[in-house]
Amino acid sequence: MKDKIEIYHASTETIMKPLCGIGRKNLDFGPGFYMTDVYDQAVMWATRRASERQLPAILNVYLLDRDKMFKEARIKVFEDYDKEWLNFIVSCRKGEHVWEEYDYIEGGVANDRVIDTVNLYINGLISEEGAIRRLRYLRPNNQICILNQDILDRYLEFNESIKLSD
Numbered sequence: 001m002k003d004k005i006e007i008y009h010a011s012t013e014t015i016m017k018p019l020c021g022i023g024r025k026n027l028d029f030g031p032g033f034y035m036t037d038v039y040d041q042a043v044m045w046a047t048r049r050a051s052e053r054q055l056p057a058i059l060n061v062y063l064l065d066r067d068k069m070f071k072e073a074r075i076k077v078f079e080d081y082d083k084e085w086l087n088f089i090v091s092c093r094k095g096e097h098v099w100e101e102y103d104y105i106e107g108g109v110a111n112d113r114v115i116d117t118v119n120l121y122i123n124g125l126i127s128e129e130g131a132i133r134r135l136r137y138l139r140p141n142n143q144i145c146i147l148n149q150d151i152l153d154r155y156l157e158f159n160e161s162i163k164l165s166d
Contacts, residue, residue, distance in 0.1 A: 004063040007035040008042035012055035014161040020149045030099025032147035057164035069155040078107025081135035103148035109141040
């Protein structure tokens with residue numbers, strides 16, 4: 001079994017020393033440092049961000065000592081798009097601080113395919129059950145959010161930066 005897993009952060013710059021909480025506040029899992037363990041997803045995000053900013057797409061590659069971190073950190077992992085995930089995402093996007101009790105959160109992304117359903121639910125246009133029925137058949141992409149700088153510093157190691165485009 002691997003001691004460390006490879007994870008990716010999409011960007012337009014090399015980030016050797018990531019920081020928690022400097023980005024937008026009302027994201028899916030709160031104001032942490034976001035990564036994924038899905039390579040193709042990270043490449044797509046980096047390419048999209050680079051296109052918007054007219055800068056090079058950079059994929060930052062890290063090694064996460066997940067097993068050791070899980071023994072110490074306050075962890076929340078969402079396995080599916082379910083009621084708990086939906087209500088957590090909605091609370092975070094509304095600016096509620098439900099993320100504060102965790103150091104590490106992992107689960108599905110409220111991406112383009114999902115956000116329309118989440119917004120319908122937020123605006124009261126469909127019920128919680130209706131939203132879950134719509135989300136049930138989507139395979140979640142995965143996002144990892146580390147919200148605690150000490151945990152980030154101890155268990156995440158910069159590996160390399162890959163320039164995907166100019």
